[in-house]
Amino acid sequence: MITTIALDLDNTLLTSAKTISPRNEQVLKRLHAAGKRVVLCTGRPIKAIQPLIKQLGLTEPGDYSITFNGGLVQQNATGDVLARTSITKADIKPLYDYAQATGLPLDVIDLHQVYSLIDLGKSPYEEFLNGLMPFSDVSFADLPGDDLFGKVVSASAQAVDNRDSLPTNIANGFHAVPSRRNLLEFLPNHTDKASGLKQLLSHFDEDYTNLMAFGDEENDLGMLKAAEVGVAMNNAIPAVKAVTTDETLSNDEDGVAVFLEKYFN
Structure with missing residues (x-):
């Protein structure tokens, strides 16, 4: 059963104007309220995505984000670190x-x-x-x-x-x-969004069979290949489309919401 929805940001969840569309926001909030874990996965630090976290209401104790492209797994509201890899x-x-x-x-x-x-x-x-x-x-x-x-x-x-x-x-x-x-x-080394998600899923006694992931770029490949349901955006690079189980509309066509509405009926 899919319990966790992992979302790349730029050119995936976010429109070309760097915003979350009303339709994407509404669908993700509904799924979150129904008990699905919604996880933002990004290269940015958590401070840089706080406006998006607040917009989606991902501020409960079980809400985490994958930041630094998998190098950090952090609780959204407190910033507490669940897992971390670093360089000196x-x-x-x-x-x-x-x-x-x-x-x-x-x-x-x-x-x-x-x-x-x-x-x-x-x-x-x-x-x-x-x-x-x-x-x-x-x-x-x-x-x-x-x-x-x-x-x-x-x-x-x-x-x-x-x-x-x-x-x-x-x-x-x-x-x-x-x-x-x-x-x-x-x-x-050995750090990507898939490694961060593995640590987060393990925290909840789950694994990749519980994961759905959306992405468009090379830094999303690991999590898209690992996920039970890997979804490429229509605007994704060919290498992403080659490894995913599914494809949806582009980031400017509410592709995330369109797929989630169909999948979760």
Whole structure:
């Protein structure tokens, strides 16, 4: 039985205007009220999705989100961490050296803020987040050495294009995955949305057979393949459509609501 509905945000649940449509909101609220677990799965920190959590009313004790693309499983109302994978400044040093040699920007994110490594050049990532997280412009030397970071991002189409030619120490040291066509994310090894969902489901003594997942991009592949019901948006990349059990309308056509209405009658 499907107990958990996992939802990617950008170009899946969210419209092109970055909003949750009234129809999607109404259907998800009905299912949540009927006892289904609705889980937002995103690369963003939980502070950056609080408006969406509140809009959907996902603030009960059993409500969690998967953030940092699987690196964090957090209770929505309190932010309490159920599970976490992290990287340190020492882990990031080889990536910094590579970015310095290739001219790529980097932003480093912890639980509370984003550090723009300004000695690599200011990236458009702060503009992309649009005030949802505080930013500090620092050099790599001034990056806190005792902090635990959720991920590093490179807001650069060049980074995405060159992902398959990363040096071995970078490729082996991180799970590098695009979350947008111009945003490459460097996550702790073996971390993705599927790993975060596995830990959440285990917390409720459940497994992937209880999971339905919606997505459109490469960073959704793990959870879509693992889920009992994996649903690709019509606007999804071909690699996503190739691994899913089902397909629905696009994110601008209430695709999530349309599928849920049919599936749950």
